[in-house]
Amino acid sequence: MEEPARDAVATAAARRPSHPALITATTTLTWAALDARVDAAARRLVMLARPGERVAIVLGNSIDFVVTYFGTLRAGRVAVPLNPGYTADELDHVVNDCRAAVVVAEEAARTKLRSSTPPCVPPELGTATGDLPDVAPGDLAVLLYTSGTSGRPKGAMLTHAALAANHEQLDAIEPPVVGPDDVVLLAMPLFHAYGLNTGLGTVAHHAATGVLVDRFDAAASLSVIAERAVTVTVGVPGMYAAWSRQPSASAAFSSLRTAVCGAAPLAPAEAARFTAATGKNILIGYGLTETAPVLTTTAVSDRAKTGSIGRPLPGVSLRLRSAGGDVLWEDGTASPDEDLAELDLSVADTAGTDPGEIVVRGANLFSGYWPDGVGGPDADGWWRTGDIAYADGDGDLRLVDRIGELILVNGFNVYPAEIERVLDAHPGVAESAVVAVADDETGQRPHAYVVAALDPAPTPAELQVYCAGHLARFKLPSVELVRELPHSAIGKVRKRELSS
Structure with missing residues (x-):
């Protein structure tokens, strides 16, 4: 008989x-x-929901979120954490796509829902005495929505086993990144894989202590860090950049043992600024929603090294593949049926490898996208991330680019097609193209080039207000009006010419 899924809260x-x-x-x-x-x-x-049915959770970083999330898992239902900042359009799409049986939402979010089907209830649901089911490790635990090729978010399916595997992989690192006596700052949004499993999930896994912060403010959060003697921070580049510029940073971080940064690339200059301000180094991690989420970290290579994303976690196999499918580099544990001696991995011993797509395998991988598992790992368990990296002379990985056009804003996926669809629906817009531009605070941000259809043309400010009615704040682009967009012979916009 299969062992039941680990209930982290009950165990703690x-x-x-x-x-x-x-x-x-x-x-x-x-x-x-x-x-x-x-x-x-x-x-x-x-x-309120049958076994395996979806429970949409539209709550901020609060005890209510934590109780609802872990309650959903214990009930054998599927948690679907959603951004409370979603517009009515965005909420409507995801709630309908996942066919939620019930929505648990804060008051502001409940006003955005367009119908009473599925029922929307507050987090305090009253009392009930329903019998709890047995929950298996292979049961679906979470749907986390991430942007897809259509520009519409799609749900990555993560099982109880996949969520737990990422903690077991991190546990194999010495010295440990997080332990039971740590006080962990939970300021990353809990609807995001990074905040949900790397933050909250880690706290429960170790029976440690989590300090909940609903909205990030550099000065206010430093006061919380100092008051609660926080020992672990889980953050993104913009947070560390903001903290390093606060005069109280050094004193506030006196209790800090581990600073973890992920979800977006951290510029070496910003890492150096934080270290200079606080005397603490930052551990860099890399991962995706589909991998629950951590794949690599500098905690398994050089903890003081900046500019790299480290090496794969124990239990994660990682390859760099060329466009033609050749293995350029490999790290991690291969399956018993693969003879690495037959692979041409000589480039791994040189001063560095050619860039290649990151392809991974491990127990932390998702089961494909909702509802039918399409886009998941192949028959041998390998999954293409769409990210490009190379291994430097030390064998540490360095991110280069993405194969697609996905924009990462503080680790949140923003797909240009979604923004373009909104802009093109404006009567004053003839055509638009959205590309990523560098941003010191968020890593990247969307920038829209717009060709006007009217004279006088709508102003950039008017178009931003229009977008704000259809897109979450982190997706809002800066807008630049142009006379025309560069096109290929078949009429496709040449985005490389826009972003060059």
Whole structure:
């Protein structure tokens, strides 16, 4: 008989019932108290949704989110965490796409929903006594929506086993990145894979303590870090850049043991600024929603090295493949049926490899995209990430680019086609093209080149206001009006000429 899926909260409560689990500005909740609330939420949710049905969660970084999320997992239902900042259009698409049985949302988000089907309820659902099911490791646990080739978000399917595997892979690193006595800042949005599993999931896995921050503010969060003696921060480049410019940074980070940065590339100059301001180095990680999410980290190579994304986690196999499919470089554990001696990996011993697409395999990989598993790992378990990297002379990986046009804004996926579809629907727009531009705070941001269809043309400010009615804030582009866009012979916009 298959072992049940690990219930991280129940395990933490059994190990450390009186240890602080979550801290907010007004509340401290022990693991025993959190476990009781999660159990009550699970028993309520089994009355609202059938096993395997989806529960959309539209909540900020709060105890309510944590209780609802872990309650959904314990109930054997599928959690679908969503950005509370989504517009009505975006919420409507995802709720309908995942065929949610129920939506648990804060009041502001409930007003955006266009119908009462599925029912939308507040996080405090009352009392119920529903029986809890057995949950297997291979059961679907989470749908995390990420942009696809159509420009519409699509749900990456992660099982209980995949979520747990990423923690086991991180546990194999010495010295450990996070441990049971750590106090972890949970300021990354919990609807994002990085905040959800690397942040919240890690806290539960280790029965550590999480400090919840709903909206990031550099000065305010530094006060929280100092007051709560935070030992681990999980952040993105913009957060570390903002912290390093605060005069109180050095004192606030005196208790810090580990600083983790992921979701977007961190410029070496920004890493050096943070180290100079605080005396602390930043661990760099790389991963994707589809990998639960961590694949590589400098914690397994040189923890003080900037500019690289380190090496694969123990238990993750990683290859760099050329456009023709040749293996340029490999690191990690190969399957027993593969003889690496037969592969031409000589470039791994030189001063560096040619760039190639990152292709990965591991127990932390997703099961494909909702609902039919399309786009998942191949028959041998390998999955193409769409990211390009090379290995330097030390064997550390360095990101180069993406094969597609995806824009990463603080680690959030923004697909140009989605923004272009909104802009092109404006009566004053004849044509638009959106590309990524560098941004010191967010890593990248979308920039739209727009050809006007009217005279006088709409102003950039008017178009930004229009976009704000259809797109979440992190997707909003800067706008530049141009007379024409460069086209190929078949009429396709030459975006490389725009971004060069």
